[in-house]
Every structure is written in structure tokens, then in C-alpha cells.
Amino acid sequence: MKSWKLFSLFIIAAYIISGIFLLSLAQTKHHISLLGYDDTPLLPGGKWHVHDINRPQPVKVTAGTYSTQARVGLPPSDAEVLFDGKDLSKWRGAKGGPALWTIRDGYMEVAPKTGDIYTREEYGNIQLHVEWATPAPLQPGHEYQGNSGVFLQGAYELQVFESSVTLIYADGEAGAIYGQYPPLVNSSRAAGEWQDFDVVFSPGRFKDGKMEIPPYITAFQNGVLIHNHTAIMGDSMNMVLPVVKDHGQTGPLRLQDHHDLVRYRNIWVRRLKDYDTK
Numbered sequence: 699m700k701s702w703k704l705f706s707l708f709i710i711a712a713y714i715i716s717g718i719f720l721l722s723l724a725q726t727k728h729h730i731s732l733l734g735y736d737d738t739p740l741l742p743g744g745k746w747h748v749h750d751i752n753r754p755q756p757v758k759v760t761a762g763t764y765s766t767q768a769r770v771g772l773p774p775s776d777a778e779v780l781f782d783g784k785d786l787s788k789w790r791g792a793k794g795g796p797a798l799w800t801i802r803d804g805y806m807e808v809a810p811k812t813g814d815i816y817t818r819e820e821y822g823n824i825q826l827h828v829e830w831a832t833p834a835p836l837q838p839g840h841e842y843q844g845n846s847g848v849f850l851q852g853a854y855e856l857q858v859f860e861s862s863v864t865l866i867y868a869d870g871e872a873g874a875i876y877g878q879y880p881p882l883v884n885s886s887r888a889a890g891e892w893q894d895f896d897v898v899f900s901p902g903r904f905k906d907g908k909m910e911i912p913p914y915i916t917a918f919q920n921g922v923l924i925h926n927h928t929a930i931m932g933d934s935m936n937m938v939l940p941v942v943k944d945h946g947q948t949g950p951l952r953l954q955d956h957h958d959l960v961r962y963r964n965i966w967v968r969r970l971k972d973y974d975t976k
């Protein structure tokens with residue numbers, strides 16, 4: 699091989715080796731800090747770079763603990779506790795008077811025919827945790843077993859019912875969005891056992907009486923997914939179509955008195971904010 703050929707090969711090899719060296723240097727530069735960068739590509743929306751050094755850290759929240767049958771868990775540190783087993787001060791009757799349900803041994807129980815109860819505060823985008831138990835043993839002669847419900851914005855019912863053995867139409871069993879969607883699966887525990895709903899809810903947007911964006915619900919019953927970002931059709935109704943009604947951006951939470959001795963405990967809510975907000 700002639701010497702100029704050897705020389706060219708040497709030059710090419712030198713280029714390749716120095717290229718690899720420079721690339722590794724560049725990669726080293728991007729691995730020297732975990733605090734972030736200001737020269738990485740902008741994410742769609744144009745506000746933040748990938749791994750943006752200026753992006754605010756999320757608010758710190760101390761996680762809660764899970765309940766057991768015998769013991770109530772702790773809510774997350776930023777939750778608003780709506781019922782801690784002691785009093786109904788966060789709740790009212792339909793007309794604004796005191797909530798008249800019974801409090802006993804760390805839970806509240808429907809006092810039949812005293813009416814639904816509502817939170818005094820109103821809520822929009824929320825994470826909601828509710829624990830409930832239907833009466834045990836089953837109530838002889840009752841057509842409905844353990845009927846109650848959790849109404850989001852006072853209007854959209856997440857059904858409470860004894861559904862471990864009691865049959866009812868699919869969109870009326872425990873975890874149903876009443877009259878619209880059955881739960882994805884039936885994850886009900888036995889009558890008398892504590893069960894829980896964990897819900898993520900966002901209100902709808904309405905214009906001129908029409909629903910432009912539906913209210914959305916994601917829900918778990920006893921840790922099992924029962925609704926996955928489901929579009930709610932309107933107010934929960936019995937035997938007729940859901941009614942489309944503008945409830946604005948907030949509304950009270952409501953628990954149903956369907957005359958059955960359903961119990962509730964450990965109810966808390968978190969108002970949800972967008973990313974990068976304190």
C-alpha cells in the first residue's frame with residue numbers, strides 16, 4: 699500500500715476516534731447534573747425544556763395509610779377531611795340545616811327518611827376517598843339491599859349497594875354510575891365489610907344548555923379500577939335518560955338516604971391543581 703493511502707486511512711481513523719471522544723464529552727456534560735438543563739429541546743407547548751432546570755419541584759405531600767377492616771387509615775397530608783368519625787360539621791341537610799344522620803363508633807349511618815346529606819363546601823376537580831359498608835345480615839323483605847350513593851357535584855351518582863350477592867340491573871349495582879354505566883368489574887366485598895371508593899372527578903363544561911365537555915370520572919372500588927376516564931352523560935336518573943344540566947365548576951358532594959342503614963367512615967377530598975402550580 700502506498701504511503702498516501704496509509705496517510706488517508708490514518709486521517710479517517712483520527713476523525714472517527716476524535717468524533718467518538720467529542721460525543722462522549724458531550725454526553726458527560728449532560729450527565730454531570732441532576733438539577734436539569736436549559737439547552738435541551740422544548741417540549742410541545744413551548745414552556746419547558748426536557749429536564750428543565752427551572753421547572754418548579756412538585757409540592758411535597760406526606761402519603762397516608764390504607765384502612766383495614768378494624769382500623770381507619772390516615773389521609774394524605776394535603777387532604778381536607780370531610781368525616782373523621784366524630785362529627786358532621788362539614789355536612790348539612792338538603793335545605794342547609796344540620797345533617798341528621800347517626801354517629802356511632804367512628805362511623806356515620808343513614809338515619810332513614812332524614813334525607814340526603816351534602817357537604818357545606820363545594821368541589822370541582824377532586825380526588826375523593828369514601829369508605830362505606832352495607833348492612834349485615836341482609837335486611838329481610840328489602841327490595842334494595844344497602845342502597846345509598848355518592849353524588850359528585852350533587853348530581854352524578856356513584857352507586858352504593860350490596861352487590862356481593864344481591865342482583866340488580868347492571869347499571870344499578872355497587873360502583874355503577876347510576877343509570878349509565880355498570881362498574882367495569884364487580885369488586886364488591888360482603889355485606890357489613892368496609893369497602894372504599896377512590897375517585898378522580900372533573901366537572902363538565904356547558905354552553906347554552908349543551909354539554910361541550912362532559913364531566914369525567916375515574917374510580918376504584920377496593921383498589922380495583924371500575925371506571926377509566928369515563929364521560930358522564932348527565933344527572934343520574936331512575937328509569938329515564940340522564941338529564942344534561944349545567945352545574946358550573948363546583949358543587950357539593952352528597953350522600954344518599956335511600957332508607958337503608960348504610961354506614962360511612964374516613965371521607966376525605968383533595969382539590970386537584972394542574973402541573974407546575976403550588
Ligand code: MG
Pocket residue numbers: 845846847855857858954956
Ligand atoms: Mg343509590
